[in-house]
Amino acid sequence: MKSINNxxxxxxxxxxxxxxxxxTNLIAQESDDDWKAKEQVDTKFPYLKDKYEDTLKLxxxxxxxxxxxxxxxxxxxxxxxxxxxxxxxxxxxxIQSDFCVFAIGDTVLKNLKYYxxxxxxxRGGIWANARFQYKIIIRELEDGNCYVRMIGEVSGMxxxxxxxxxxxxxxxxxxxQMMERIKMKLGLPHNFKENL
Numbered sequence: 741m742k743s744i745n746n747x748x749x750x751x752x753x754x755x756x757x758x759x760x761x762x763x764t765n766l767i768a769q770e771s772d773d774d775w776k777a778k779e780q781v782d783t784k785f786p787y788l789k790d791k792y793e794d795t796l797k798l799x800x801x802x803x804x805x806x807x808x809x810x811x812x813x814x815x816x817x818x819x820x821x822x823x824x825x826x827x828x829x830x831x832x833x834x835i836q837s838d839f840c841v842f843a844i845g846d847t848v849l850k851n852l853k854y855y856x857x858x859x860x861x862x863r864g865g866i867w868a869n870a871r872f873q874y875k876i877i878i879r880e881l882e883d884g885n886c887y888v889r890m891i892g893e894v895s896g897m898x899x900x901x902x903x904x905x906x907x908x909x910x911x912x913x914x915x916x917q918m919m920e921r922i923k924m925k926l927g928l929p930h931n932f933k934e935n936l
Contacts (some may be wrong), residue, residue: 785857787912792890792919798926800831800880803888806925807835807876810918816840816874823878830880836873839895843870848896856894857909866900872914876922888922890915 796803804823811818816837823833843851848867852859855872875891892915895907923930 785911787916788857789912792892792912792915794888794919794923795881796886796888796923796926796928798886798928799884800878800886802926803878803886803922804831804833804835806922807878807888810921810925811835811837811874811876813921814840830882832877832879835876835878837875839871839873841869841871844868852894852896855911855914857911859896860898860906860908862898862901862906864901865898868897868899871895871897871905872910874915874918876918888919890919892918 800823808818808821818835819838820834820836823831825831842855848870849859851870852867855870871894873893873895877889877891879887881887892910892912893907894910894914895905897905917932920930920932924932
């Protein structure tokens with residue numbers, strides 16, 4: 741009996757150790773896969789941020805005029821343009837565009853998906869247009885520089901089921917592009933990509 745135990749004990753011990761090593765490798769692989777999945781989620785919307793803001797090393801008037809010109813350059817109307825001087829002598833103001841239509845016809849849904857975090861699902865819905873509205877807040881700082889904040893919102897007219905305009909979150913790309921467009925207009929270093 742002792743000879744059988746002496747033969748099987750090392751064999752059983754070897755099998756148990758093999759199982760433990762394999763399970764450890766599988767657990768490590770799972771955590772690697774989890775990390776990769778998280779990385780993919782994080783990079784799905786590389787321009788998505790809580791705030792789109794920057795400090796530009798130029799005066800208020802230059803930054804203000806560049807922002808107004810950039811809205812005009814994309815053939816969008818401005819509905820609010822209100823610069824004012826505060827009690828501290830520093831200027832601040834808000835520029836708000838109208839709803840800028842960036843797609844109509846067959847390409848609407850494709851464009852909405854490209855610029856949105858998630859397009860509202862409407863069963864049988866037909867999107868008639870895709871729109872974007874910009875709100876640019878500019879504030880002069882005590883050192884003579886300007887703080888610029890960009891707020892954007894995607895919307896679209898659904899014409900078949902609800903016959904209403906729906907609003908939802910942008911994925912940040914249009915806000916990023918407008919901020920870079922303003923920097924380019926001012927002659928500052930930028931990453932503006934034309935025709936996007």
